[in-house]
Amino acid sequence: MLSLRILGLLGLVVITGCSVATRPDSSPKSSGTDCRTNQCVALTFDDGPGPYTNQLLDYLSAYNAKATFYLVGSRVVQNTAVVSRMAREGHEIGNHSWNHADLTTLSEQDIRAQIIRTNESIRLATRNEVYPASFRPPYGAYNKRVITGTGYNPVMWDVDTLDWYYRNPERIVKLALTAKAGDIILLHDIHPTTVQSVPEILRQLTAKGFVFVTVGELRR
């Protein structure tokens, strides 16, 4: 069933002439932060959007913090309003596959379908504003075939908060505070405990002089 749907999608993509998985984006509006002169960190939130994502966007907005969201396409189509809000508020939106599959187990054709279907869902949710410029593989799992099939260099992370495992805001905050300038911090906004930890992460890292930028800005 799924493979039939993917084949259908590929057919559609060919018909509409959108055959390139990663055309140059569409990067989010820059916050104008220069990471050569600022202590930048990139907060990244995987696996959403979910029921706590709107609350998270409120927290980020209170600090004018920009983040990067690695979205799962099958969740995008169920939560288009919050995806549109992410784009409007200057966050970066990246691709985290269609259904969080371990892409190393798929054929190159199926990998490509996972990426295109997700990018198209994000493009539709943001009314053509965003076509993801970055990708993070589910489980951090990739090989040569994943790189070829996706057309992206995977974005990994420097600080793993282990928030999916320790559902404890204090513990998540403590690990996030180990970040150094230039680091990418891994979080998952599908867990309420993660979102609960964010105000304190923002408060304490701000107090230490950090500025919150997108992955795109960090890599510029």
Ligand code: NI
């Ligand atoms: Ni994930």
